[in-house]
Amino acid sequence: MNRITGFFTDATLCIGCKACEVACKEWNEVPADGYEFSGNSYDNTGALGHSTWRHVKFVEGETSIGAGGMMPELMSWAFSSDVCKHCENAGCLESCPTGSIIRTEFGGVYIQPDICNGCGYCVVNCPFGVVDRRPTDGRAFKCTFCYDRQKEGDTPACAKACPTGSILFGDLEQLEKVADARIEKLHAAGMTDANIWNPKETSVGGTHAFFLVRGDAAQYNLPAKPEVPLTALKPAWNAAAAAAGVIFGAAVLGFAFAGRSGRKWKIEN
Amino acid sequence: MTTPATYYNQPLLKPPVWTWEVPVYFFVGGAAGAASVLGVAAQFSGADEELVRDARWIALIGAAVSGPLLISDLGRPERFLNMLRVFKPQSPMSVGVWTLAVFGGATAGAVLLPYKPLRSISAVAAGATGLVMATYTGVLLGVTAIPLWKEHAHFLPVHFGASALGSAVSLLELRGHRNGALRSLGFAAATFESAADFALEQKTPMLKIAGALSGPVPFLFRLFGKRKAAAAATLLGSLLTRIAWIEAGKASAADPHVALHGSGA
Amino acid sequence: MPGLGTTLGRGGATTAQQDLANADAILIMGSSMAENHPVGFQWVIEAREKNGAKIIHVDPRFTRTSAMSDYWLPLRAGSDLIFLGAMIRYVLEEERYFREYVVPYTNASVILREDFVDTEDLGGIFSPAETWKYAGDDESGAFDSGHRGEGQGTARTTAYPERDNTLQHPRCVFQVMRRHFARYTPELVEQSCGIPREKFLEIANVFTSASGPEKTGAICYAVGWTQHSTGVQTIRAAAILQLLLGNIGRPGGGIMALRGHASIQGSTDIPTLYDVLPGYLPMPTSNERDLASYIDKHRAQKGWWYNLDKYIVSLLKAYYGDAATRENDFGFEWLPRLTGDHSYFGYWLDMADGKLDGLVVMGQNPAVGSPNAKLERAALGKLKWLVVRDLVETETALFWEDAPDEIDTEVFFFPAASHVEKDGTFTNTQRLLQWREKAVNPPGEARSELQFMVALGRRLKAMATDAPRDAALRALTWEYADEDAEEVLKEIHGWRVSPPVILSEAKGPLPPRVIPRDSAESPADEQSRRASAGDPSPSSRLRMTEEGAPPPPVILSVSEGSQNATAVAAETLHSAQGDGDATAVAAETLRSAQGDGAPLRHFGDLKNDGTTACGCWIYSGVFDGENKANARAPHGRYAHGWGYAWPLDRRILYNRASARPDGQPWSERKALVWWDEAKREWVGHDVADFTRGKAPDYKPTSDHGGDEAIAGDAPFIMHPDGLGWLWVPSGLKDGPLPAHYEPLESNIRNPLYAQQSNPAANRMERPDNPYASSPDARFPYVLTTYRLTEHHTAGGMSRTLSHLAELQPELFAEISPELASEAGVSNGEMVRITTARGSIRARALVTTRMPSLDVDGERIHQVGLPYHWGGRGLVTGDVVNDLLAISEEPNVKIFESKGLTCNLTRDM
Ligand SMILES: Nc1nc2c(c(=O)[nH]1)N[C@H]1C(S)=C(S)[C@@H](COP(=O)(O)OP(=O)(O)OC[C@H]3O[C@@H](n4cnc5c(=O)[nH]c(N)nc54)[C@H](O)[C@@H]3O)O[C@H]1N2
Numbered sequence A: 001m002n003r004i005t006g007f008f009t010d011a012t013l014c015i016g017c018k019a020c021e022v023a024c025k026e027w028n029e030v031p032a033d034g035y036e037f038s039g040n041s042y043d044n045t046g047a048l049g050h051s052t053w054r055h056v057k058f059v060e061g062e063t064s065i066g067a068g069g070m071m072p073e074l075m076s077w078a079f080s081s082d083v084c085k086h087c088e089n090a091g092c093l094e095s096c097p098t099g100s101i102i103r104t105e106f107g108g109v110y111i112q113p114d115i116c117n118g119c120g121y122c123v124v125n126c127p128f129g130v131v132d133r134r135p136t137d138g139r140a141f142k143c144t145f146c147y148d149r150q151k152e153g154d155t156p157a158c159a160k161a162c163p164t165g166s167i168l169f170g171d172l173e174q175l176e177k178v179a180d181a182r183i184e185k186l187h188a189a190g191m192t193d194a195n196i197w198n199p200k201e202t203s204v205g206g207t208h209a210f211f212l213v214r215g216d217a218a219q220y221n222l223p224a225k226p227e228v229p230l231t232a233l234k235p236a237w238n239a240a241a242a243a244a245g246v247i248f249g250a251a252v253l254g255f256a257f258a259g260r261s262g263r264k265w266k267i268e269n
Numbered sequence B: 001m002t003t004p005a006t007y008y009n010q011p012l013l014k015p016p017v018w019t020w021e022v023p024v025y026f027f028v029g030g031a032a033g034a035a036s037v038l039g040v041a042a043q044f045s046g047a048d049e050e051l052v053r054d055a056r057w058i059a060l061i062g063a064a065v066s067g068p069l070l071i072s073d074l075g076r077p078e079r080f081l082n083m084l085r086v087f088k089p090q091s092p093m094s095v096g097v098w099t100l101a102v103f104g105g106a107t108a109g110a111v112l113l114p115y116k117p118l119r120s121i122s123a124v125a126a127g128a129t130g131l132v133m134a135t136y137t138g139v140l141l142g143v144t145a146i147p148l149w150k151e152h153a154h155f156l157p158v159h160f161g162a163s164a165l166g167s168a169v170s171l172l173e174l175r176g177h178r179n180g181a182l183r184s185l186g187f188a189a190a191t192f193e194s195a196a197d198f199a200l201e202q203k204t205p206m207l208k209i210a211g212a213l214s215g216p217v218p219f220l221f222r223l224f225g226k227r228k229a230a231a232a233a234t235l236l237g238s239l240l241t242r243i244a245w246i247e248a249g250k251a252s253a254a255d256p257h258v259a260l261h262g263s264g265a
Numbered sequence C: 001m002p003g004l005g006t007t008l009g010r011g012g013a014t015t016a017q018q019d020l021a022n023a024d025a026i027l028i029m030g031s032s033m034a035e036n037h038p039v040g041f042q043w044v045i046e047a048r049e050k051n052g053a054k055i056i057h058v059d060p061r062f063t064r065t066s067a068m069s070d071y072w073l074p075l076r077a078g079s080d081l082i083f084l085g086a087m088i089r090y091v092l093e094e095e096r097y098f099r100e101y102v103v104p105y106t107n108a109s110v111i112l113r114e115d116f117v118d119t120e121d122l123g124g125i126f127s128p129a130e131t132w133k134y135a136g137d138d139e140s141g142a143f144d145s146g147h148r149g150e151g152q153g154t155a156r157t158t159a160y161p162e163r164d165n166t167l168q169h170p171r172c173v174f175q176v177m178r179r180h181f182a183r184y185t186p187e188l189v190e191q192s193c194g195i196p197r198e199k200f201l202e203i204a205n206v207f208t209s210a211s212g213p214e215k216t217g218a219i220c221y222a223v224g225w226t227q228h229s230t231g232v233q234t235i236r237a238a239a240i241l242q243l244l245l246g247n248i249g250r251p252g253g254g255i256m257a258l259r260g261h262a263s264i265q266g267s268t269d270i271p272t273l274y275d276v277l278p279g280y281l282p283m284p285t286s287n288e289r290d291l292a293s294y295i296d297k298h299r300a301q302k303g304w305w306y307n308l309d310k311y312i313v314s315l316l317k318a319y320y321g322d323a324a325t326r327e328n329d330f331g332f333e334w335l336p337r338l339t340g341d342h343s344y345f346g347y348w349l350d351m352a353d354g355k356l357d358g359l360v361v362m363g364q365n366p367a368v369g370s371p372n373a374k375l376e377r378a379a380l381g382k383l384k385w386l387v388v389r390d391l392v393e394t395e396t397a398l399f400w401e402d403a404p405d406e407i408d409t410e411v412f413f414f415p416a417a418s419h420v421e422k423d424g425t426f427t428n429t430q431r432l433l434q435w436r437e438k439a440v441n442p443p444g445e446a447r448s449e450l451q452f453m454v455a456l457g458r459r460l461k462a463m464a465t466d467a468p469r470d471a472a473l474r475a476l477t478w479e480y481a482d483e484d485a486e487e488v489l490k491e492i493h494g495w496r497v498s499p500p501v502i503l504s505e506a507k508g509p510l511p512p513r514v515i516p517r518d519s520a521e522s523p524a525d526e527q528s529r530r531a532s533a534g535d536p537s538p539s540s541r542l543r544m545t546e547e548g549a550p551p552p553p554v555i556l557s558v559s560e561g562s563q564n565a566t567a568v569a570a571e572t573l574h575s576a577q578g579d580g581d582a583t584a585v586a587a588e589t590l591r592s593a594q595g596d597g598a599p600l601r602h603f604g605d606l607k608n609d610g611t612t613a614c615g616c617w618i619y620s621g622v623f624d625g626e627n628k629a630n631a632r633a634p635h636g637r638y639a640h641g642w643g644y645a646w647p648l649d650r651r652i653l654y655n656r657a658s659a660r661p662d663g664q665p666w667s668e669r670k671a672l673v674w675w676d677e678a679k680r681e682w683v684g685h686d687v688a689d690f691t692r693g694k695a696p697d698y699k700p701t702s703d704h705g706g707d708e709a710i711a712g713d714a715p716f717i718m719h720p721d722g723l724g725w726l727w728v729p730s731g732l733k734d735g736p737l738p739a740h741y742e743p744l745e746s747n748i749r750n751p752l753y754a755q756q757s758n759p760a761a762n763r764m765e766r767p768d769n770p771y772a773s774s775p776d777a778r779f780p781y782v783l784t785t786y787r788l789t790e791h792h793t794a795g796g797m798s799r800t801l802s803h804l805a806e807l808q809p810e811l812f813a814e815i816s817p818e819l820a821s822e823a824g825v826s827n828g829e830m831v832r833i834t835t836a837r838g839s840i841r842a843r844a845l846v847t848t849r850m851p852s853l854d855v856d857g858e859r860i861h862q863v864g865l866p867y868h869w870g871g872r873g874l875v876t877g878d879v880v881n882d883l884l885a886i887s888e889e890p891n892v893k894i895f896e897s898k899g900l901t902c903n904l905t906r907d908m
């Protein structure tokens, strides 16, 4: 029985140094993702994707003379390091027709690069826009949860590189306790806008990578009520079955009654 | 403190990476599937041999084209067979690929097998899987994270099914068949598509055109007995419908509001 | 860093980053620590999380550091001294100072001369340096630290000045300071820094509360302070503040000077500076002819610098080996002499004027990194040849591509091995030497500096002629392996060499003269004894041998406890005379028999008689047999056993001050080192920065010299009086107390003095280095420059790496929404920034993090530019340093990169 691991990423400890983003690319030999200036604060890599598996978001609020970023009342500039959520119910995994995406013994969601054939279905099945197909390669890529390192008993590269402990890696259950304690502490200190994002109550059923952010999680591109696409499976197939029934019925009836009449009426027009 | 409801309006979701082959496959595969169904129905109603044969040929050709279309869209075409290393009922694409595989074999059998009874059995198999071929692509789109598709998960299979039926009928008619069954089925499909088109809210321009070409336009042609025109319109509409839905899906993915807050903004 | 050097004694961070975790308040100013020292910043966060320490960031911009702080105060770039002066005034007037610490440990109580006149009375100018000295100080010619101050305040002054412990005497330092800072009021801060009065008072209260027996506060700074025409005095002000609050030498206190390149501290300790020798020994000037006069000039009678003679002689022995003898002043004459300003900017201007033929650039990219880079690129074009050793082809190596036809400088590029491709040490920002093992072989032709230097040295020595001017080259010891960094570290640490003894060629027994290692006899009396012994002078023979004939005398080394071995070997030698090899062999056996070349324990073993060699005395102790820089077994609160901190692995400097005068800790909570009466020595969490066995109640008498002249309750042992210098009697060029001057370019009138800018600063103004006038309507905005976490300095190491380049692909200017609308630009658009020197393009990054401020009743806008871009690499951009002026702060000759004037317009 392997331990189930997770990430707890705490924005109130993040200095936005992007060491995680770089360490991930170094370790996993992920190529460059373009050299575009965005004008969106200090974030020029934009979003998670086929060639950005860790992504540090920079959310700017208002500044006020005297108030540092840790002032409970005012969130002036917050950083949050995003990553594949490693969903409990993972849309990508369920949808993958080749079985390339698997759940590892550590509870992570892992794409086997030797199996993926680049069908692109996982891309539209991730409720968080994480996984994507790399044009230059044809296969889909995303955070591997450093499966290779975890198998060696090592910490994922991103967490290892984080100088401030903003990215905590460890026992998922442990981390959830840590997170609760952290929230209590911050709330006690008056930072009431601090909140944990982990969609347990939704069909996603919680994530192995969860986050502590300040303010509305939506401004960090973390959806309030994500849904795993699977919820649509039943209605869709029911509809398909109904449609099939009707088509079949109509065809049979149609030919039963009018089918033979074909050759007789040769109405030219 | 100003709280942007989004992250610099960056999309949350990734758009589909599929290229033109996919919508074309949706169209071809659907038409082929429906054709095989018509073939079976005709066969049992004892309709003329030609119609049955043509229906089977259409199904076979459709199936034959579908494979390459699907494969060429893969990022790693040489790995197509990995699709068949597992069967995952919860993955519409897995179900679809397996269905296509069986359908392809069956349609081939229905045309190429030596003895008529064998061909007939094979045709029945083709008809059965054809029903799935005609409808599952709606499921394929519906069961995703793309808001627009997901919202229409219950509708797309029916919509695509009707559109497939319409195109199958149209193809046979363009072959010159003047069968009453085809005529009434053509009417049925056009009627349903018109209703669908009417019912559908927030349509992209392309969806509007596609809707018109699949519903009202052929319906009117048929009223005035313009079968071939109706058929042509239906086919065009049916192809356009698939393209339009995929394009609309991309637009839907690009809008962060729905995905973030579950409501348009 | 003379700011710290003169005030406290050593020009290094007084603390370790780990110790920040023990602070109750941390003021980060002139630094964006979270961005530029992100790994060390973890201890700031720890302080915040574990002891609820208050983190304060004072910076024109709201940076990633501000984001992690409790308080952020924006200020007008270049107004720091007003802010700090007001903090000092606050402490003095609100009586927030730690009296029990200030009175015994600082020179607050010292009485000053009558003829000193303050800036208050001279319109911003101090009376002459002579008048800065203590009352009754007869010492003449206190030497100016200048760059030496980078290290130590070696200034000399009387050790036992007249003091008034009531701090009431009108001429005591304390009262003089009160008058000097009287006009540095919160109102002035509001008027000139742009910080509302009540916000300032709130912060002043928060920080100064971290003081007293139970609490401490720390200050972190970096080049946001140093790169000003008043940089040194700004740092002085911080040191004064910390001394007044009793925050020096105590856990969670101190001043964390955050340094730059991974080993920049190392390259000031063993300097790449033109006017300092290793260990902050002053470089001799042309009028210091012989060793005696050099020592007489620079050696202090009291305090640690009494030992200067031992350090210089041991250094010469390391340089010249056996060729360095008493008789030839240990080769002192071979040292280069200071003949003028050969500082960085000095020689660049010479280069621009065509006075230099060639330049070797190792690990620098001046075409991008240095001020008025345009001028510097032009200067490169005036060279006959240029050698660049770098990891990548930098803008400096490729400067000629700007105008291939006009430029005929011949450029040689040597690929260099990077830090992971060679062994060696880094001396980090807290004086910690850490050994680095080679991880991979350098690619292709790339070579390490060591390999390059060793080979170069060999070639040069081979080219040495008999000409006198080559004497130093001939004498220079250079028996290095091709690439053995440990060998070099051993030389830096130092070893024993034994005094030379001459066995005359004449047969017949001649008793080897033995000098016991501990005899401190001076070169002088040794000479006379020799003479009386009729001992022929070896130096004369040496000179003869240089001319070829007659055969070399056998020079033996003798050390105590090995007389017999000596005698025996001597015998062998006599018999072996004539047989060169046998002689050599025997000599060798003898040397080893005498433990010659055996490592010292530490600089305490160094001698002035030529019996020790040491490459850098402050590092001595790092290789006493084992390579302590490579120690990897940390223990205790300060991770002793991991690496080696100079001096003597002391992690917190002046830590004697962490105990009360009586030797006991100020409080349990803030205990660091204390006097153990039973053991009769200083014990605690750190190695005491104090003579181990010197009791707290030790009182020197006036005939004591050196460290023995330092009392048992005087923590600042580098200073002759053992005190922390609120007032600097000598060692600085611009004044004994900090005074605010406006940047060399400023649209604000100096609110305090008629004197607008630092009178001692060198503007180096010339047609190709012009200045805007102050004020100047053409350049209405304040410009400052800085770094981004994503890049490194001139970009050679970051713009060439995709993983970093993509994170910050383009040069941008941070401006406030107000300035944006005034200039009619919106976020992401191109803007043009212009100064008196040049004009560049950048993207506008419009953000409230770069606020406009109310100064002097006006709204002032500031423009912020990161300076990492140039014409090469994966991402390119204009060179920000084309906008800056070359200038020299008086003490360290640094330029002003933070706080000048510019214009900003929309770029079509
Ligand atoms: N990632 C990264 N780390 C680095 C470097 C790098 O290039 N990249 N460089 C290394 C080197 S060589 C050095 S020297 C250090 C430098 O470390 P820092 O001194 O921290 O570097 P800077 O960003 O140049 O300046 C620090 C801050 O000073 C502020 N500032 C500007 N003008 C003023 C002023 O007048 N007063 C005050 N109080 N603040 C002002 C700037 O806004 C900036 O936030 O960093 C080292 N570490």
Ligand SMILES: Nc1nc2c(c(=O)[nH]1)N[C@H]1C(S)=C(S)[C@@H](COP(=O)(O)OP(=O)(O)OC[C@H]3O[C@@H](n4cnc5c(=O)[nH]c(N)nc54)[C@H](O)[C@@H]3O)O[C@H]1N2
Pocket: C223, C227, C260, C261, C362, C363, C364, C365, C366, C368, C369, C370, C371, C389, C390, C391, C392, C394, C416, C417, C418, C419, C449, C785, C786, C787, C792, C793, C794, C795, C796, C797, C867, C880, C881, C884, C897
């Ligand atoms: N406007 C403005 N200008 C500034 C500053 C500022 O704040 N504002 N800061 C100033 C400061 S503090 C500094 S330190 C300077 C830095 O300015 P520079 O030192 O000129 O710039 P760097 O890019 O640090 O140059 C270091 C070079 O050494 C190379 N290198 C790295 N390792 C090795 C090695 O082992 N061997 C060799 N041979 N080469 C190696 C790198 O590739 C790089 O090209 O910039 C100064 N300029």
Ligand code: SF4
Pocket: A084, A085, A086, A087, A090, A091, A092, A093, A109, A125, A126, A127, A128, A129, A130, A131, A142
């Ligand atoms: S976040 Fe997306 S990619 Fe990651 S596990 Fe969940 S569904 Fe898969």
Ligand code: SF4
Pocket: A095, A096, A097, A098, A099, A100, A101, A111, A115, A116, A117, A118, A119, A120, A121, A122, A123, A139, A140
């Ligand atoms: S792209 Fe690869 S990983 Fe994604 S669903 Fe298709 S096969 Fe699976």
Ligand code: SF4
Pocket: A023, A024, A025, A027, A028, A053, A054, A083, A142, A143, A144, A145, A146, A147, A156, A157, A158, A159
């Ligand atoms: S876990 Fe590994 S793969 Fe995932 S983000 Fe961190 S470093 Fe990258």
Ligand code: SF4
Pocket: A013, A014, A015, A016, A017, A018, A019, A020, A021, A056, A079, A081, A161, A162, A163, A164, A165, A166, A167
């Ligand atoms: S490494 Fe840690 S601190 Fe740096 S950006 Fe990533 S999460 Fe934030």
Ligand code: SF4
Pocket: C036, C037, C038, C039, C040, C262
């Ligand atoms: S680059 Fe090196 S020295 Fe600079 S912060 Fe990171 S670890 Fe420390």
Ligand SMILES: [Mo]
Pocket: C223, C259, C260, C261, C264
């Ligand atoms: Mo630096």
